[in-house]
Each structure stands twice: as structure tokens, then as C-alpha cells.
Amino acid sequence: MNEAIITVTDLTMGFDEVTLFERLSFEVARGEVFTILGGSGCGKSTLLRCIIGLETPRGGDISIAGIGRPNLDAGRPPFGVMFQSGALFGSMTVSENVAVALKQWTDLTHDAVEAVVLAKLRLVGLEGAASKFPSEISGGMKKRAAIARALALEPELIFLDEPSAGLDPVSAVELDDLIISMNRAFGLTVVIVTHELESIFKIATRCIMLDKIEKGIIASGSPKRLRDESLDPRVHSFFNRLPRTS
């Protein structure tokens, strides 16, 4: 395994009287496609929000790219994020959405920003939608635009929250292919929260599975290994919902 780009140590998080997970520890290696799995309400998205600094955990430690816990108020973060809904800025066109971070954090000229934006949109297959507003494009296009925006500043790490949720099968496969090609071409580390099994088997190199009752990780490893070797009935039932094709 390559060196760790994310290290999570003894992380504990909850809201009010509810504890979602306790003393969670794992590492994500540079260049991995790492997925966080689990049933609804087990804290997958909250774990992601803790890692990227949107939530303050009750305890434990997070280190990203060796710089400790991300401080979102301290300037340009070392990663990109795609939210479940895409979270594109509704008042901006697709190209403006991609350009916004470039204008803020680089000294590129207007022409250079335009060139980078167009290249990013071409990468995700959206060059024809540059001047459209988010309300004028489909759900799959919004997600691809959000990926282009997350990639704008060339991060070495990208977080995707439920990328295939709400997409038709064709768009979901296209999105998976895009993630794989980005991972292979740029060595991008990808952390994904999902429970789409087909997608997990196609793109994930390693995964962890959270459980609501255990309040922690009940399995970790490659998807195939978990499916074939795990003796835990919860893991077994999760991974055997699909016929074995791989």
C-alpha cells in the first residue's frame, strides 16, 4: 500500500444523545479509490463531513496530506468535494461554477481561466453545457459539473458523496467510468460514500463498512474479498445482493 493520504484515528462523532460511531480508525492510501459503505443512518456522510472539516467530531484525530485536520477557514483546501445533490451554485452558469475557485485562488488571467474551465468541462463531457444554468441540465450532468468544479484546482484528493444516487443506470455507469479514468490518469485519490453495489465492485480498490449497531467499522478490505471471505452475516447479506459476475 502507498503512503497514507488520510489518517483517521479514534474518531468519535454523534449528535445530541446519539453516538454515530466511536473510536473509528483507518487510513486511505494515496492513489486509492476508497469507499465508505453502510446502511442508512450509520454515519457514512457524517464521517465524510468530519474528514473534510464540515463537522467537528467529539473526539479523535484526522490528518489529510500530512497537514492535520482541515481548517476550511484557513484558505484553499487540499481537496475537492462533490456533494450528493451536486450543490452547484444556482445563480452561476456551469462554466462560472467551475471557474469560481480558479478566480479566487489563482492569479490566472481571464483567458487562462476560461481555457482551464473548458478543459475540465471537456474532461467530464460537458463542453456543450458551459453556458447553461444548473436548473437547465439533468441530474447526471449536474454531478459531472460538480466533479469538474471539484477538480478545478487540481487536487490530489477528491471526495464524492453518493455520486450515483438518483441517476439512471447509463449515467451511473458513465460516472463510474469517469471516476476510474481520473484515478488512473492523474493518480487521483478518490474517497466515495455510496451503497451502490455495482459501482463499488467496478471502481473501489478498498472499502470499509460501517454499522449502526456496532457504531464502528465491521469490515474492511477489497469488495471482492469482503464478498467472498467475510463471515459476518451483515457484510455477507450486503455484498450478496447482486449475482456474482466478477
Next chain:
Amino acid sequence: MVDDRRFERTTIEFLALPSAPPELRLQGHLKFDEAARLWESTRKRVALVEKGETIHFDLSRVESVDGGTMALLVHLRNELKFRGVRSEFIGATGRVKELVHLYHGDEAPVRQAVRRPRGTFDQIGEATLATVRELREVLGFFGAMLLGVVGLLREPKTANWKEVPYLMEKTGADAVPIVLLINFLVGFVMAFQGAVQLKQFGANIFVADLVGLSVTRELGPLMTGIIVCGRSGAAFAAEIGTMKVSEEIDALRTMGFGPYRYLVMPRTLALILVLPLLTLLADLVGIAGGLLVGLLSLDLTIASYLHETQKAVRTWDVFSGVLKSVVFALAIGLISCQQGFATSGGAEGVGRRTTSSVVTILFSLILIDALFTLFFYFFGL
């Protein structure tokens, strides 16, 4: 005792035999459309079963049953259980059996949680906790704002200054027609009301004093503040609230944009820049409204009215109104944005916070105005 009641294709028989538990025998197609009639008659029959007895629901002759009817039958078992009557579904086969299982009819009845209305103390406690929570959020917001201002002083580039002219146009230029109309009417109405009284004393000319002073010191800034609250305050709260529930604020944060610097400061600054200008316009048209009344019903001339206004209204009177408008702008900007950031719960949450934003701002404007008036009064300003 044998009781038989026939419905269309449906039969319910209540069998009370001495040697066996009483039995409710259901037959045919049990449809939800007939459930209301079935329900009442069935309940009447099972009411005859005594505490400590057992009753069987015989489903062996049921050809089909739908979900709603099965739900009612299972509920009936629950009722019986808590009357001390044991019951059981018997004889179900095929799809009827599957449905019994699906609705947990083959399990022991469970007590349904009774939803009781909350007591007075519960409601007082919840309201108190909600107020404390809200107060904490408001303090957190202003704390974050202060940090944002400090950060801005260090790195002025990180604010979204480019949006300020656009916001000034939206909050200021676009509001000019309504500000002019409302304040003209306010001056007009005030002059009419004053004229009736002042005419009795032959003091027609003092309408100019009345209108000039009240418009510049009080009504100009206050009415303008109220209009801007309704237009821009509500719009800011709804816009930021929508951004919050659609994760756009989170997206901004993960791109390194401080949302306070990026969203709150440009909006508040735009209001601080335009509200004094709108207030000055409001003063002018308010006086014009009074002038029209003076010309039409008090036999005053333009020159005499304006001369009297000039005598009555000092520079300080106009300035004090403008000063108020700056504080009003700050209140409208900060409260509307704070309410936007506090939004949760989707579209309904956005609506709730928008309403709350307008009400809070209006209350604040009146309170600030009263405090200013007291301050000016005690210091003879």
C-alpha cells in the same frame, strides 16, 4: 349463538360454541372499500367476548384480502389483547397468509404508542430550549462575523467585492420606485392629517414643519427600512436559506470561501451603501407629498412651503435620519443572513426562516428607532 351478516361477496360469521373458543369466521373477498362497514360490525361482535377468553379469526375461507383490511384486523387483535382477550388468526393460506405475516398478524400483539398532546410544561420547556439554542446560534453567527471581519482586514481579497455593485442595484436602484411612492404617500397623508388640526388655529404653514421634521427624523428612514426589509431582507434570507439546504454553503466552505465573507459582507455592505441614499430620496418625496397637500388644500405657495421647511429642518435632522438608516441597514443585512444560515429542513424551513427574518427585522427596526429617539431626546439632539 350464530350471527350472520352478508355484504357483497363477503361474509362474517360469529360462532360462539360451548365446547370451543368463539370464532369469527371471515369469508370471501375482504376489500378496503367495505372496511368501514365490516369494521363496525366486527367490533360489535368481538365486544361480546369476555376478558380471559380466546377468540379465533378463521381466515380459511377468505379468498382475498387487501392491506388496509388486514391492518384493521391486526389492530383489532391489539385492542383485544389490551382488553385481556387472547386472539389468533387461523386457517390462512397462500397470499392471505403472506399478508398476515407482512402485517405482523402472526406475532403477539404489541401496545401501540399512544400519541398524547404535549403538556403545558413540556411546551414551555421546549420553547425555552429552542430560545437558548437560537440565542447560541445568533451569538455564534456574530462571533463568526467578527472573525470574518478580522480575516477580511488581513486578506481583503477574500471577500466577494465584485458582487457589491450588483447587490446595490438589486437592493437600491430596483427599490427606488416603491420607496418614492410609499414615502410620497406618507408625506401626503401626514400633511392631510396635520392640516385638519392646524387649519383650526390658522397655522396652515406649520404643516411644512410637521412633515419636514417627521419625515427626515423618523418616517423617511423607518419606512425605507421597512420596504428594504420586505424586499431585500426576505430575499437574502430565502436565498441563503436555499443555498444552505441545497448544500451550496457547504460547497463554498470546501472550496475555501468563508461564507460570511463571501455572502454576508457583500450583502450588508451593499445595504449600508444604498439605504442612506434611499432615505435621502424618501425625505425629498415625503416633503413633496406634504407640499402637494399644502398647495391643494391649504392655499400655500411652493416658495412659502419650501421656505418654512428650510427653516424647520436642520442639517442635523436629515443627518440623524441617515445615521439611523446606516444602523437599519446593518440590522437588515445581519439578521436576514443569520436567518438564512440558520435554515434547515428543506423548502418548509426556508419559508419559516424567511418569515422569521422579516418579523425579527421589523421588530429590530422599531426597537432601534425607539432607542435612537430616546438617545437624541436625552442628549438634546
